[in-house]
Amino acid sequence: MSEKRNPTSKNAFPTLKESIGSLLIVLIALSGVIILSFLLSKTPSKTLRYFFLGPLQNAYYFGNMLNGAIPLIFGGLGISLAMRSGNFNLGGEGQIYSGALATTLFALYLAPLGVVGAILALFIGAFVAGGLAGLSGYLRMKWDTSELITSFLISNAVVLVVNYLIAGPFMDPSTSLIATRKIPESFRLPVLLPPSSLSTALFFALVAVIIVHIYLYKTKSGYQLRMTGLNSRFAKYGGINTRKFIVLPMFLSGFLYGLGGGFAIYGTYFSSIKEFSAGMGWNGLAVALIAKNKPSMVIPAALFFSYIEAGARSAMLHSDVTFEIAAIVQSIVFFLISSEVLFTLFEKKRRYS
Amino acid sequence: MQFTIPMLHSAITIMTPLLLASMGGLFTELSGMLNIALEGLLLMGAFCSIIFSYYTASMILGTLLGIVCTMILSAILASVTLNLKANVFITGLAVNLFASGMTVVLSFALFANKGVVVFDNIPPLPLLGTPELAKIPILGDIFIGHSAFVYLSWLLLALCYFVLYRTPFGFRIRATGLHPEALSSLGMRPNRYRFASFLISGFTCGLGGALLTLNLGAFVPNITAGKGWIALVVIFLGNKKPIGLLIAAFIFGLADAFSNYAQGALNIPSDFILAIPYIFTLLAMIGSSIYANKKGAIES
Numbered sequence: 001m002s003e004k005r006n007p008t009s010k011n012a013f014p015t016l017k018e019s020i021g022s023l024l025i026v027l028i029a030l031s032g033v034i035i036l037s038f039l040l041s042k043t044p045s046k047t048l049r050y051f052f053l054g055p056l057q058n059a060y061y062f063g064n065m066l067n068g069a070i071p072l073i074f075g076g077l078g079i080s081l082a083m084r085s086g087n088f089n090l091g092g093e094g095q096i097y098s099g100a101l102a103t104t105l106f107a108l109y110l111a112p113l114g115v116v117g118a119i120l121a122l123f124i125g126a127f128v129a130g131g132l133a134g135l136s137g138y139l140r141m142k143w144d145t146s147e148l149i150t151s152f153l154i155s156n157a158v159v160l161v162v163n164y165l166i167a168g169p170f171m172d173p174s175t176s177l178i179a180t181r182k183i184p185e186s187f188r189l190p191v192l193l194p195p196s197s198l199s200t201a202l203f204f205a206l207v208a209v210i211i212v213h214i215y216l217y218k219t220k221s222g223y224q225l226r227m228t229g230l231n232s233r234f235a236k237y238g239g240i241n242t243r244k245f246i247v248l249p250m251f252l253s254g255f256l257y258g259l260g261g262g263f264a265i266y267g268t269y270f271s272s273i274k275e276f277s278a279g280m281g282w283n284g285l286a287v288a289l290i291a292k293n294k295p296s297m298v299i300p301a302a303l304f305f306s307y308i309e310a311g312a313r314s315a316m317l318h319s320d321v322t323f324e325i326a327a328i329v330q331s332i333v334f335f336l337i338s339s340e341v342l343f344t345l346f347e348k349k350r351r352y353s
Numbered sequence: 354m355q356f357t358i359p360m361l362h363s364a365i366t367i368m369t370p371l372l373l374a375s376m377g378g379l380f381t382e383l384s385g386m387l388n389i390a391l392e393g394l395l396l397m398g399a400f401c402s403i404i405f406s407y408y409t410a411s412m413i414l415g416t417l418l419g420i421v422c423t424m425i426l427s428a429i430l431a432s433v434t435l436n437l438k439a440n441v442f443i444t445g446l447a448v449n450l451f452a453s454g455m456t457v458v459l460s461f462a463l464f465a466n467k468g469v470v471v472f473d474n475i476p477p478l479p480l481l482g483t484p485e486l487a488k489i490p491i492l493g494d495i496f497i498g499h500s501a502f503v504y505l506s507w508l509l510l511a512l513c514y515f516v517l518y519r520t521p522f523g524f525r526i527r528a529t530g531l532h533p534e535a536l537s538s539l540g541m542r543p544n545r546y547r548f549a550s551f552l553i554s555g556f557t558c559g560l561g562g563a564l565l566t567l568n569l570g571a572f573v574p575n576i577t578a579g580k581g582w583i584a585l586v587v588i589f590l591g592n593k594k595p596i597g598l599l600i601a602a603f604i605f606g607l608a609d610a611f612s613n614y615a616q617g618a619l620n621i622p623s624d625f626i627l628a629i630p631y632i633f634t635l636l637a638m639i640g641s642s643i644y645a646n647k648k649g650a651i652e653s
Contacts, residue, residue, distance in 0.1 A: 334444065335444055342437060
């Protein structure tokens with residue numbers, strides 16, 4: 001398998017070329033929404049109004065849109081770290097789900113410990129998710145098994161096992177939802193913008209962006225990680241332990257996904273509901289792709305995706321299209337985001353004379 | 354073991370979409386492209402063939418139109434990947450996302466239903482074979498009485514072997530993966546052969562997908578449930594050889610058929626049963642990479 005790993009420039013912030021390219025793709029994807037609305041909806045103008053303006057119309061929708069960006073920021077950061085090291089993590093779905101379940105269960109178990117228990121439960125969840133991703137990294141390091149396929153397969157199996165655990169041994173029989181018991185009140189994060197469910201988890205997400213940025217660009221380990229991703233052979237000759245940078249970035253990638261799942265529980269859901277995180281893992285990947293694996297760009301990219309999702313949800317509530325229209329927009333982004341041609345359209349032709 | 358023979362019979366039906374998808378995937382794989390879009394192409398084929406069978410009231414016409422739609426999608430995939438120079442892995446994901454979103458959006462737009470859509474005017478697939486043939490002990494019970502898709506897939510497998518190993522076109526497909534520069538130095542364009550192999554995978558996935566829905570007479574959202582990914586593993590496990598595909602696909606078909614029986618016979622939670630193909634695939638991947646690793650270590 002000789003596929004080209006994701007090419008990214010080494011700058012911490014996007015170049016003009018990259019920004020224009022990303023913007024162009026966002027515009028193409030949004031025009032896809034317009035075309036689809038005209039094709040599928042009986043009232044296209046109403047559909048479009050709810051799609052584009054729905055998420056901004058009041059504090060409730062706006063807060064929920066920002067809240068939806070939180071797990072995407074964590075996922076986007078996780079994927080960026082893996083991609084920067086030349087690894088693919090396709091297991092976000094299973095990692096975020098299992099991290100969330102582990103956090104919920106340990107939060108219930110560690111309730112008497114108060115804040116210490118909350119932090120402990122959060123990190124246990126992140127370690128579970130990190131371990132799952134790290135396992136794929138380990139398999140690649142040991143036997144050169146494609147981490148891209150193993151992470152996907154492990155995740156698919158894990159999602160089913162978590163489904164079983166939520167609907168079986170850990171189900172709370174007192175609610176009509178298929179969900180675990182709710183975490184104690186003292187573990188829940190305060191709401192920032194009532195009546196929406198935007199919580200202070202947003203601040204933790206922003207702190208995570210800063211930490212990942214500093215790690216990648218200001219530490220020795222981050223430098224080695226980026227060098228391994230740019231040219232593994234060169235990095236090896238330079239004395240970098242490249243084997244380490246297969247397992248570590250995969251672990252960190254899953255760890256961040258796990259944190260995203262944990263914060264979703266502490267801030268929004270308060271219990272692991274069956275399939276509550278479905279789609280978050282893929283969206284995290286899409287966010288990293290559109291951010292060109294740069295932590296600083298993960299925030300606007302995550303906002304873009306949560307805007308699309310919120311728009312699709314609002315259009316579904318008020319008009320005659322389904323929520324899955326968001327998946328089509330994402331797929332347009334995926335189609336074009338890695339194109340080298342689109343990103344060099346605006347580059348001045350250099351003369352070699 | 355009175356259930357072995359029906360189990361082998363259903364293993365053959367189950368393996369056929371896998372075999373078809375992996376045949377097309379073999380062409381892209383040999384031309385040097387990791388085609389993870391098999392999943393999305395199968396889903397597109399499954400949806401479009403039953404929709405068109407419903408509207409044209411002909412399963413043959415429906416299947417053909419379904420194949421055309423799938424080939425159009427694979428042509429888009431190929432042209433974005435090859436002409437816009439995009440990463441084949443990410444465009445493949447795009448196809449998978451597109452197919453899973455588009456099938457639901459269309460099924461809602463056409464039938465106002467996001468769940469299972471049952472089509473009343475679609476008769477069960479005719480099963481082929483004469484009573485005389487079916488009387489052959491054991492072999493007759495296993496190999497006779499399948500739908501035309503099953504026998505067609507065997508014919509296509511033979512054709513696939515012939516094309517890849519006995520025609521200039523096949524040699525060039527394989528050369529594209531092994532050494533594209535050699536091909537361009539002879540004045541041929543490797544991307545043309547890659548494009549052709551994407552179209553072939555669109556064709557076989559369209560056919561494989563048609564079997565999934567026509568066999569059921571209904572469309573279920575995400576009916577492929579990872580079959581495209583397993584087809585990819587079938588290619589690796591089958592050592593990228595046509596006959597290897599047959600063996601690997603049969604093993605997966607058998608595992609699936611067994612888990613169907615196990616679900617009824619043993620009291621195992623259905624989520625665990627559904628997880629079996631993924632775990633099985635994972636172990637197969639690890640096993641084959643350990644084997645490749647050992648072999649590589651000896652050769653070098």
